[in-house]
Amino acid sequence: MKYAKLGKSDLNVSRICMGCMGFGNAATGQHSWTVDEAQTREIIKRGLDLGINFYDTAIVYQNGTSEQYVGKALRDFAKRDDFVIATKFTPRTQDEIDAGVSGQKHIENYLNQSLKNLGMDYVDLYIYHMWDYHTPMEEIMEGLHNAVRSGKARYIGISNCFAWQLAKANFYAREHGLTEFVSIQGHYNLIAREEEREMAPFCKDQNIAMTPYSALAGGRLSKRLGETSKRLQEDASKILVAYFSATNNTEGVAQKLADGLGADLYEITPEQPYTDEDLDYGNSDSRSSVEMDDPDARPAISGSVENMERYDVVLIGYPIWWGEAPRIMSTFIESYDFSGKTLAAFCTSASSGFGNSDSALRSAASGATWLDGQRFSAGASAEDVMEWANGLGIN
Numbered sequence: 001m002k003y004a005k006l007g008k009s010d011l012n013v014s015r016i017c018m019g020c021m022g023f024g025n026a027a028t029g030q031h032s033w034t035v036d037e038a039q040t041r042e043i044i045k046r047g048l049d050l051g052i053n054f055y056d057t058a059i060v061y062q063n064g065t066s067e068q069y070v071g072k073a074l075r076d077f078a079k080r081d082d083f084v085i086a087t088k089f090t091p092r093t094q095d096e097i098d099a100g101v102s103g104q105k106h107i108e109n110y111l112n113q114s115l116k117n118l119g120m121d122y123v124d125l126y127i128y129h130m131w132d133y134h135t136p137m138e139e140i141m142e143g144l145h146n147a148v149r150s151g152k153a154r155y156i157g158i159s160n161c162f163a164w165q166l167a168k169a170n171f172y173a174r175e176h177g178l179t180e181f182v183s184i185q186g187h188y189n190l191i192a193r194e195e196e197r198e199m200a201p202f203c204k205d206q207n208i209a210m211t212p213y214s215a216l217a218g219g220r221l222s223k224r225l226g227e228t229s230k231r232l233q234e235d236a237s238k239i240l241v242a243y244f245s246a247t248n249n250t251e252g253v254a255q256k257l258a259d260g261l262g263a264d265l266y267e268i269t270p271e272q273p274y275t276d277e278d279l280d281y282g283n284s285d286s287r288s289s290v291e292m293d294d295p296d297a298r299p300a301i302s303g304s305v306e307n308m309e310r311y312d313v314v315l316i317g318y319p320i321w322w323g324e325a326p327r328i329m330s331t332f333i334e335s336y337d338f339s340g341k342t343l344a345a346f347c348t349s350a351s352s353g354f355g356n357s358d359s360a361l362r363s364a365a366s367g368a369t370w371l372d373g374q375r376f377s378a379g380a381s382a383e384d385v386m387e388w389a390n391g392l393g394i395n
């Protein structure tokens with residue numbers, strides 16, 4: 001085993017870190033494919049024997065049971081000074097926000113719970129699991145600094161963020177004498193290389209350690225073609241972003257949503273594409289004018305969504321045409337059974353708001369749960385669209 005210093009910290013970690021998301025009680029939490037305590041102990045024992053001293057878990061992995069299994073195994077098989085344990089906290093919940101729990105208090109509460117789960121009095125690395133868009137960055141940095149000052153965390157790290165966010169947070173900390181992040185855990189492997197663009201050069205410049213997750217792309221890079229697993233099948237996206245876009249504005253927003261959510265993307269393609277003349281809204285005889293004048297118009301769609309059954313959530317995008325969704329959206333909605341699914345519409349427009357543009361769609365899929373829709377400008381940023389998507393509580 002090779003060892004390295006973790007960024008600017010004094011932590012001496014094995015080059016191979018054991019990711020602990022696959023450990024925990026399968027009956028509780030996000031994944032049903034996690035392994036039980038006996039198997040967790042066996043794997044951790046083997047890891048320790050092979051020289052792995054770096055273990056990474058999170059409070060959200062199987063509702064704290066990953067922390068419990070991993071903490072107990074490490075305590076039983078190794079001396080506290082001989083391993084490095086990292087765990088993570090998630091953003092403030094809506095309940096906490098409503099109850100007025102500050103970012104600082106949130107971190108204190110979560111860290112105390114993680115230490116309890118682990119059966120330890122400190123963690124080596126405490127990680128900000130994903131950017132919290134509803135809590136001021138200043139509160140987070142202060143809360144993390146308090147965690148270090150109290151001795152409950154030796155160092156802090158971040159995961160799932162943009163390079164600008166890490167830069168902003170660390171430069172804020174530096175300016176105010178607070179603790180800086182020493183590591184970033186981003187999604188990186190041979191088929192997801194975005195981190196090479198901004199994050200890797202920034203980390204090199206700042207001596208921040210990169211501890212990528214999904215190095216084998218959830219097993220895709222270690223399996224033969226066509227080979228699958230319970231995990232790959234279950235983790236296939238349950239969210240679909242379906243959109244119609246005549247001049248590509250809505251398409252840009254749909255792509256950002258699908259990227260941010262890891263959702264599948266489906267373009268609603270008219271059998272007969274809309275030409276510039278068709279879209280001429282100054283001409284009452286143009287195809288779009290005629291269709292919108294007729295509530296029963298149902299322009300045909302070419303192709304269809306494969307396996308609509310497997311999606312729990314469908315986000316539906318369209319341009320605003322005279323305050324409404326284009327009729328082809330009605331064709332789309334009426335082509336599937338959305339009962340029991342969660343739906344939300346989004347649109348782009350020149351100036352109109354979202355208004356009641358989804359009302360015809362809502363009544364055509366009344367068996368679904370509809371969440372509030374949102375209008376975006378044509379050039380909406382990834383952060384804009386994700387702020388809406390994260391607020392839906394679907395991911």
Ligand SMILES: Cc1cc2nc3c(=O)[nH]c(=O)nc-3n(C[C@H](O)[C@H](O)[C@H](O)COP(=O)(O)O)c2cc1C
Nearest residue numbers: 245246247248249250319320322323349350351352
């Ligand atoms: C036929 C037609 C009608 C439109 N009506 C409106 C409207 O009522 N209000 C508005 O703000 N924009 C209106 N627009 C502008 C589009 O909503 C806007 O350009 C949208 O971003 C286009 O999205 P797309 O590129 O995905 O098709 C209209 C555009 C067309 C072609």
